[in-house]
Amino acid sequence: MYPERHTGSLHGQSMEEYRVRVRIFIGIILFATSVLGLQLFRLQIINQDEFREVSRGNALRDLRVLPARGAIYDRNGTLMVHNEPTYTVTLTPRYFDSSKIGLLAQLMEVPDSVVTAKLAEARRWNSYRPSPSFRNVPFEIYSRVQENAYLLPGVGKEIDQKRRYLAEARAAHALGYIREINRAELDNLEDQGDGANEAKYRQGDLVGKTGVERRYESFLRGIPGSAFKVVNVHGLEVKSYQDGQEDTAPSSGYDIHLALDIEVQALAESLFVNKRGAVVALDPTSGGIITLVSKPDFDPAVFSQPLDTDTWQYLNDNPEKPLYNRATMNRMPPGSTWKPFMSLMSLAEGTIALEGANSTYYCPGYHPVGRGQFFRCMGAHGPMNVRNGIKNSCNTFFFEMARRMDISTFKKYANMFGFGVEAPTDIDEQTAGLIPDSAYFNALDPDWDVGYTMNLGIGQGDMGVTPMQLARYVAAVANKGLLHAPHLVDYLEDPGTGERVEPPDVPDPERIPISELFFDVVRDGMRLVMEQGTGRLSQIPDIPSGGKTGTAQAPGGMKDHSVFIMFAPFDDPQIALAVQCENAGFGGDCAAPIASLIAERYLKGELPDTYETRFRMNRALNAKSQTLPELRSKATPESATPGEAASDLARANG
């Protein structure tokens, strides 16, 4: 191809010179392309790894694929909570054709001006990225928009999940709710240095805030997968990287099976019309929580949508505190439901005997320490033993039991039954309650004397227990001394493999070191309460049970709190529960029929349509909590004087 055939000269140059020029020209061509080739070698062969990194960092996004959050089932396998998709229509202004505003508005069933406004809003944020302009779009509209997608450049879609609540019961405080993770929670996860969690959560993620959703967050959430996408210079997704070879699939969260019985829960919630209060029902054989009610409550589904300010303000500022879990946090005196405990303690300590001379104490209608003034009883019961003391709820007898007890022994036994300490439970929102000791009274009044501690004998005064603690205690009485850890979650199940996992941190039950003989006597007393005493109007037909009413003093001149503890069936207890109705009066009036109906519903699987059912139902539904002073139209004088407190005490015998 070189110019051998060339003859003659050009421009009078010699042939030789001309050949040199041709060679130089060709040399320059080869030199220039070689320089470029060498630089290509440097970039593409020697430094290819470096540039591959740059290009990956540019163009690849490791997108998270969120796993399906675990579903929640009740003890019978009824689905309570699962996920449903929410549809979002996005707008990318840069690619949106503004002549299509009318079409989009028509499909979305909104006026043109709304689309224009959304478009302007999206443009203010970022013209090149999809803005979630229409959230929670109904599926019909969403699919209509998708069908016309080819006509609508710049209109995109996003599908998220939200919680869907299926059950007729809310179980709001047991389930809890999920919301967007906040800054503090994100920081907290980083502080823990938990690398796995750190990678799992990002701004805008949903996280369990209370209840089971929070406690079992790490199980419910699952493990996010990742999908590598090629994104363009504007951050828009172009395609999968290498057809998804490097992607990892998310693994779904564990499904949770609760000990809760959704039908019993629904009944319990329905009984609390016009009432504030709480129910905790336990399975005394395992500690599983059958029912957990706290009223007033909220619909956890409101958190599945963007929460409007009014709702959020109502939930937070309402004096009735709907978000507050009364079942585990309401601290109030137990009233006479305390008397079985006093009996067990006294028997165990030997300050009262089952038989013989030291088995009774005489009730003249008051306790001698009060000289007929402060420590009064509801009647002159005469000689009382433990069984009759419980049946008659004799204040005098239990004042005497308290008088014979020193405060540190009292505290030791209370702790033994789970009072004054936080329960080992899977409900995070709980308080330890208050069981006073000498240090407490020293701080209260340096000259404290038996007058303070004798109140404790009848479950009044300076002490506070929660409905959860009461339920745990009555379950222990029912099963004769086995104190279970109450727990909402029965087991967790991997939806992929079906593998079952026991809930963590549920310790083994503790044996209370008190003779079963003493439990038998106390249980007999509680049975007599149901058959002949203050609980007789709330008996379960055909099923013998044990129970105890309580009437707890309320501060501020308000009506007393109605409290009831119960277990059934008497011989083989399957349910043990505590019910508390705030400011609803005598324990037998409100709490007892509610407890009875719940237990019967649980044990029989239904409520037979009988006179007894309707009778208890009427009593339960007609009972009312006294309206909180903050909610009354007219302000009323409050703050009880010491004198009033004393007369409250006198009335309180349950």
Place this chain on the structure above:
Amino acid sequence: MRTWYRNLDYVTVLAWIGLVTVGLVAIYSTTHGEAQKYLLDTVRQNFERQLLWATICIVGIVIALMLPVRFYQKAAYPAYIFSLFLLLVALIFGREVNGARSWIYLGSIGFQSSELAKVGTVLAVAQLLSSRRPNSSNVRFGLAAVGLLLIPAVLIVLQNDTGTALVFIALAPIMLFWSGLPLNIVLLLVSPAVAGYLTIVYWPAALAFAILFTAGLYWRTKDYRITALAGIFTAGTMATALFALAQVLKPHQVARIISFTNPEAEEFRSGVGFHLVQSKAAVGSGGLFGKGFMEGTQTQGRYIPGQSTDFIFSVIGEEWGFVGAILVLFLFALFLIRLVSLGTQVKHPFGSMVAAGAAGIYLIHVFVNVGMVVGLLPVIGIPLPFLSYGGSALLANSAMLAIALSLHMRRDDFSIYGY
């Protein structure tokens, strides 16, 4: 009787087809990937339009091959005048595209006047230099040729397209060299460009070059005037460049010039260095065999501005790797050398000059364009011949090739008297 196209050089034609096809494949990848949905309608049809232009070029080449050599000789100056007229029209009435006012629109079809001007200018310079009588002054013809190149260059600078203007200026030493200018003078003319480049990249290298070049010329010529000029050209360029960078030019202009030496630097990477960072990332990440057709993440994500026009080579580098890029360079080298050798086969200087001028123009484009894409040169916006998207450039480059081929094919038709 043998057919009229019996002397047509098929190797060159095949090389042309090969280059245009590579360009079409790369353009297809930029417009028909999965990112197509994000493209504006005007960009989306680039491939189809380029295909149409390539078809038009084939027709044009066939027509050009059928025209007699006398036609080109006679048409050289009128074509040049017409080119200047078009440049003026574009300057006054043209539309501004990417900052350059070089586009003339007839209805919706636009063409770039500066691209078409290359054809007219090469023809005119070839005609001028080949009509020289053996006894006439070399210097006068040389200066006239430089003048012919400078007039369009100035007009194109006024159109604000310095890159294209530089092509005309760089063409001067090549065509003068081909027509017999002594090598020493050619080297002298080229030396400021080398000195300037080295000053920007690494000034001690420029200093070394100035000393070595001056000494070398003295050793070759033993002529004090040429040696002095060599010293003045190299050292002067170096001093001027250093002074201009430090004192005269505004910071953003300095940044434009020097950013290619280190485009990844913090102050450049998102601004003037962005093209180069992304382009080098595209080419470098291609590795040996590339990421595959329509699999380039940089390309499909449109990280490189102008990836179907000036930066088309980055697409080849990324998707076809070192192997593909080297093959394209090899094809270019083959094509250029073939073209030069075709020129030598034409006895008449006009045909030879046209071939050399065309080869020179292609070589400048290839070196500057690929040098820019691989980060050896600053970003100078000139396209890669036959590959870059753009109808006027493809048409002008193909026309020039067709004329050179035609003159070679009909080399026996030239007047034996040399005109």
